[in-house]
Amino acid sequence: MIHILQTILEQAHAGYWEKNIKKNTSYLSPAWKRMLGFQDEELEDSIQTWLSHGLSEDLFPIQNEFEGYLKTKDLQPYEEDIRFIHKNGSIVWLRCTCKVMESDEEGNPLLVLGTYFDVSKSKSVESKLRHTIDRLSLATQTAQVGIWDLDLIQDQLTWDEAMYRLYGISPDQFSGAYAAWEAGLHPDDLLRCREEINQALIGKKEFDTQFRIIWPNQSIHYIKAIGIVQRESSGKAVRMLGTNWDITEQKNAEIALKESLELNKVFIENAPSAIAMFDTNMRYMAASQQWFVDYQLQGVEIIGRSHYEIFPEIGEDWKRIHQECLNGKVRRMDEESFIRLDGTTQWIIWEVRPWYVSQNVVGGILMYTADITALKRKEFERSKLEEILTRTNEAAQIGAWELDLQTNTRVWSKVTKSIFEVEEDYVPNANEGARFFKNETERKKVADALAESIETGKPFDMEIEIEIVTAKGNFLWTRSIGKPEYVDGKCIRLSGTFQNIHDQKQRELALQRTLDIVNDQNERLLNFAHIVSHNLRSHAGNITMLLKILEESTSEIEKENVISYITKASDALMDTVLNLNEVVSIQTNRNLHNSEIGLREYIEKATQIISGEIRKHKVKIRNLVSEEVRVRCNASYMESILLNFLTNSVKYRHPDRIPEITLSANYEKNRLILSIADNGLGIDMNKYGEKLFGMYKTFHNNRDSKGIGLFITKNQVEAMGGKIEVESQLNQGTTFRIILV
Incomplete structure (x- = not known):
């Protein structure tokens, strides 16, 4: 009996399960397992297997509802649509039903039977039934x-x-x-x-x-x-x-067929799906309760009556299909719409096939249908939402991706391919993946995030954005979000989204640069304020003290000496004011007039200006800068920078050797680096490194040192968007590296 019931269920696109509460046994039919992409031996026949393949968000809400159904002793089948996870990771919608078939004297369930059928794709409903009938027909062969x-x-x-x-x-x-x-x-x-x-x-x-x-x-x-x-x-x-x-085989076959037909009628009448059995004249022999529900036939006596009498709106096309099936054909349709007499549209999945009383002798047809009107309505609504989501993703440049860890295959959506600037038929693979990363650091960042997600089971969000190189060589800022998917404790898939955030990132970087400039200017302003406050206060205090001494002086000679000191203090104050004015000029003059100059030419011009000092101290100048090197900068600043570094190299020459100054230029990462190296006194970087470019900071006992030159030079370089680096060893020499845009 189980074999025949299972055969009919499989012909009805249904999987069969059984829970014998009294014997504490379970059964899951192979057809149900195949709906999820598994072979019979791959899954155990247990309720735990059933639970492990269903989505928890669907199973949990119906658990109490199902237990309540068992307690109510309801004779009607229990039915619910539940999502299950296919072996390949896809989602399969199954219509799940169950019914209490046997109960004890107190009405407690002893035997529960259930079915599952795929509402998205029809399957054969009567293949096994036909096989059984064909076997029975073989028993009618005539003996000797x-x-x-x-x-x-x-x-x-x-x-x-x-x-x-x-x-x-x-x-x-x-x-x-x-x-x-x-x-x-x-x-x-x-x-x-x-x-x-x-x-x-x-x-x-x-x-x-x-x-x-x-x-x-x-x-x-x-x-x-x-x-x-x-x-x-x-x-x-x-x-x-x-x-x-x-005629033993024939009689046995006839008996078996009769019993089978009677059993099938009983089963069909109690089947949770819509199944009807007809004779060769299209008269009803049996129909399930779901058939009555789906076609609103409750309370109508249909057994023995013609199908065309019950449904007079059936057209010639359907009558032709019925005749073809009565002649041995099998017809099916995954979805079709029907306009009923009341004007409503009904969507159904249907399959019609003959059943046989003996080999090659058709006894009638079996008709399976499933009302998918509600599902079609949901599909229509979902398609609209998907269309809206697709348009939104395209506008927001958000694409989808999926990594199947079992097959090591990757899937990119249309928008994702657009972000990477590849063709629509492009198939991503692991071997080519590295070419899209800007560098190894970016690639490792993604690989580590994926590995951590697989290991911990937690979703990941690349908070540190990834800069990729598209197939067309364009640099692009992106962000990827994803989560892992587990089956039986094993991660089988990673999926998520990929977003183009290039414009947003560029705005962020621009804003950050602006903030850096503002912060830098604020810091410079604060430092300058401290310098002004300190230096002017010192000069003012000195002059105030001298004026007080002048007031207290009694002799003319003493007054003349004090006045000479006041004059010197005033001159010093004026020098300080001029130096501070120069710094202010550099700091506030952000709209510099830049032009393209030949660097070698300006170096030679600077050496001519101090040629007297060069000849006096026999300084050797080696200008290794090529005539082809040109730089866009403020010409006045560049002249001042070169003069300051050259005069410093001469001023702080080593007394025991001939001064040598070497100027060279090279490009690193698209930036010009001008190096000025000397063999002078050098600087103790451990002692003075942090103060090197401070105002009024001196590091040698040279009476001509004022400690303002490097401070002004550094400000001039930075005003042009560059920076200065220095390497120096005491008594060996100093090298300044001026990095320009």
């Missing part, structure tokens, strides 16, 4: 025919060899008398056979009958018998001639 001859006068019954084989005996086991034949009949058929023979002898009816015989080994066989009566002229019966042949 035996011939018999009964002499009524002599009571002598003669058999040919086939008769002995039909009765399972040898000639020496048969006396040849009529009573010997009766002795082999089944007791339940003896009286009927005697009556039928008597009716034939008196001429009331032909002898055409079936009966059972018992072989010596006690096996029972069915025999088909046909005979004719020979009479004398007076009409007296004197002889009967006839044939016998074994």
Whole structure:
């Protein structure tokens, strides 16, 4: 019975499960497992298997509802649509039903049966049923025919060899008398056979009958018998001639078919899906309760009535399909719409196939349908939402991606491919993935995030954005968000989104640069304020003190000395004010007039300006800068920078060796670096490194040192967007590196 029930369920796109509460056993049909992409042996027959493949967000809400259904002792099937995870990771919608088939005396469930069928794709409903019917039809093949001859006068019954084989005996086991034949009949058929023979002898009816015989080994066989009566002229019966042949297989097949049809009718009537059984005249033989529900036939008597009487709106196209199936064809449709008499549209999945009473003999058709109107409505709404989401993603430059860890395959959406500037038919793979990263650091950042997500099961969000190189060589800022998917504790898939944030990132970087400039300016302003406050206060205090001394002086000579000191203090104050004014000029002059100059030419110009000092101290100048090197800068600042570094190199020359100054230029990462190296006194960087470019900071006992030159030079370089680096060793020399845009 389970085999036949399972066959019909599979033909109805349904998987079958059974929970025997009394025996504590479970069963999951292979068809249900195949719906999820598994072979029968891959999944255990347990409720835990069922739970592990369903989505928890669907299972949890119905758990209490299902338990409540069992307690209510409701005779109607329980039905719910649940999502399950396919072996390949996709989501399969199954319509899940169950019904209590057996209960104890108190109404507690003992046996629960259920089905599952895929509402998105129809499957064969009756393939196994047809196979069963075909097997039964093979049992009707005719056996070897035996011939018999009964002499009524002599009571002598003669058999040919086939008769002995039909009765399972040898000639020496048969006396040849009529009573010997009766002795082999089944007791339940003896009286009927005697009556039928008597009716034939008196001429009331032909002898055409079936009966059972018992072989010596006690096996029972069915025999088909046909005979004719020979009479004398007076009409007296004197002889009967006839044939016998074994119809055991046919009778067994007929019995099995009858039982099968009756069982199928019972099952169809109680099936949770919409199934109907028709004869060759399209009259209803059986229909499930779901059929009555789906087609609003509750309370209507349909058994024995024509399908076309019940549904007069059925058109010629459907009648043609029915006739094709009655002629042996199988027709199916995954989805089709019907306009009912009330004007409503109904969407259904349907399949129609013949059922057989014997081999090649069609007994009628089986029709399976599933009402998917609600599902189609949801699909329409979902398609609209997906369309809106697609347009939104395209506008926001958000694409989807998926990494299948089992097959090591990758899937990119259309928007993702657009972000990477690849063709729409591009198939991503692991070997080419590295070429899209700007550098190894970016690649490792992504790889580490994926590995951590797989290990911990946590979603990831690249808070530190990734800069990629597209297929067309463009640099692009992106952000990826994803999460892992687990089955049986194993991560099988990663999926997420990929977003183009280039414009946003550029704005952020621009804003950060602006903030850096503002912060730098604020810091410079604060430092400058401290310098002004300190330096002017010192000069002012000195002059105030000298004026007080002047007031207290009594002799003219003392007053003249004090006045000379005041004059010097005033001159020093003026120098300080001029220096501070120069710094202010650099700091506030952000709209510099830049032009392209030949760097070698300006170096030579600077050496000419201090040529007197160079000749006086026999300084060797090596200008290694190529004439082709040109730089866009403020010409006045560049001249001042070169003069300051050259004069410093001469001023702080080493007394024990001939001064040497080497100027060179090279490009690093698209930036020009001007190096000015000397072999002078050098600077103790450990002691003065942090103060090197401070205002009024001196590091040698040179009376001409004022400590303002490097401060101004640094400000001039930075005003042009560059920076200064320095390397120096005491008594060995100093190298300044001026990095320009």
